[in-house]
Ligand SMILES: Nc1ncnc2c1ncn2[C@@H]1O[C@H](COP(=O)(O)OP(=O)(O)O)[C@@H](O)[C@H]1O
């Protein structure tokens with residue numbers, strides 16, 4: 208938390224410095240080193256979409272008429288001030304909002320064109336296809352191995368050799384294997400915060416998801432762990448679709464391909480990250496990015 | 502109307518009152534400590550010398566004025582084991598349903614029922630056990646499967662244990678619920694987000710975390726049940742038995758009941774006095790040890806939860 212706040216105030220200074228009549232290259236003073244051919248597929252079809260999605264917690268409306276499309280092999284960032292509905296929106300994709308009583312939803316959420324709130328959809332199956340990483344690392348109080356083996360075991364993998372294979376592959380994809388290969392059977396709670404969060408990513412990857420939802424995955428981590436996870440996300444985007452909620456605009460600018468800006472439950476603006484951070488169409492987006500509020 | 506000065510303390514009155522309240526409350530607290538010390542002192546002083554290896558391993562002899570209390574120890578242990586086998590799963594499952602599944606009014610209804618159960622006098626459990634387990638269930642089983650032959654429709658170990666289980670059910674429910682409440686929701690969310698069902702999450706993540714709490718509840722229920730006499734009075738405890746109970750439908754001797762019998766029904770109450778003290782000491786040591794184990798287990802679980 209404190210990390211992101213510090214970064215915000217830094218941004219504020221940057222924002223006020225560049226806030227002149229002449230438009231700077233980016234509103235944030237960040238270099239966006241973009242390699243067009245970074246190993247990701249060129250064809251990036253729409254993976255997730257929301258259509259006129261509104262959501263209420265009891266009488267309180269948290270999302271109003273949100274429509275947007277999220278593409279495969281891309282990283283989509285959702286930004287906006289606290290309480291604007293980013294987490295709520297993210298949790299609509301794997302139906303985690305179902306767990307909260309008195310939630311009402313209208314509109315559609317589509318995964319590969321299929322309504323995830325449709326009558327015949329199996330929520331359990333949906334959540335295997337759409338994995339999630341939470342704000343606070345939440346490894347189970349089990350061994351590193353058992354954490355990663357959790358989802359494969361659920362889907363019936365019993366053979367120890369096969370399990371080991373899956374666990375090692377997931378840990379490698381999460382760039383954690385080298386660090387934990389000697390403590391696989393020790394408690395996951397003994398790992399550092401950054402390692403725990405990568406373990407949670409590995410745990411999600413072991414289910415072979417097509418989409419990874421990340422809700423402020425770095426807000427509890429130090430800057431170095433944060434960078435490692437950002438690197439990891441770019442690597443993962445070669446094979447899956449990633450949606451990240453972040454409080455940290457520099458992170459959104461560094462890591463994402465597209466950015467959506469939320470305010471009070473509405474999607475104010477959605478576009479390529481380059482556009483959002485250099486020439487936002489809406490003055491509220493610009494105000495937020497340059498740190499004038501939020 | 503009041504003069505401002507009246508709101509300020511006037512003279513020494515309030516100070517004296519405060520001082521005497523401190524003394525009064527102190528006396529009460531001290532009295533309790535003193536009573537416990539005296540009680541323990543008397544029991545240890547009078548009973549201690551009689552607690553020998555022989556006493557613990559032999560049966561009562563010559564109208565309970567000699568010999569030991571082995572059958573009563575054996576019966577007590579058997580009774581609480583059968584009771585624990587019944588009460589721990591049922592109590593734990595009740596708590597799991599209440600905390601993980603039930604919503605809204607249902608939770609209140611169950612909780613009220615459990616709390617009321619905890620407030621029922623133990624003699625009422627005894628009568629209920631007699632009426633329900635023995636007369637209704639036991640006789641019913643006899644009529645249905647044994648042609649009316651008296652096998653289960655009589656006081657015995659099983660029904661006494663069931664009656665005690667009912668009495669100690671709230672202990673297990675409350676203890677398990679507390680343990681479930683201590684399991685962070687982030688574990689539940691994490692598990693569900695990985696595509697597990699509610700039951701898989703409960704079974705694989707929540708219950709393992711709550712297990713020490715469930716165990717604590719089990720031990721507390723055993724230590725509570727071990728000291729109760731009223732519920733087993735009509736449901737299975739026997740005055741004296743030449744043989745140890747071998748089946749669930751045998752009667753049994755029990756420590757608390759043994760004390761009761763010796764102090765009220767024995768031919769020569771005075772002569773059994775030392776044995777009464779010694780038996781009481783054994784019963785107390787047993788329950789204290791169980792309570793201590795429960796406390797230890799609970800504090801270890803608490804610190805584990807705080808660490809994570
Ligand atoms: N379980 C809930 N019950 C009621 N209101 C909630 C719940 N979760 C979130 N909200 C409300 O919905 C709004 C959006 O919350 P959230 O999606 O968590 O915002 P963000 O992630 O952008 O900070 C907030 O006003 C919040 O108070």
Ligand SMILES: [Mg+2]
Nearest residue numbers: 293294295422
């Ligand atoms: Mg949030």
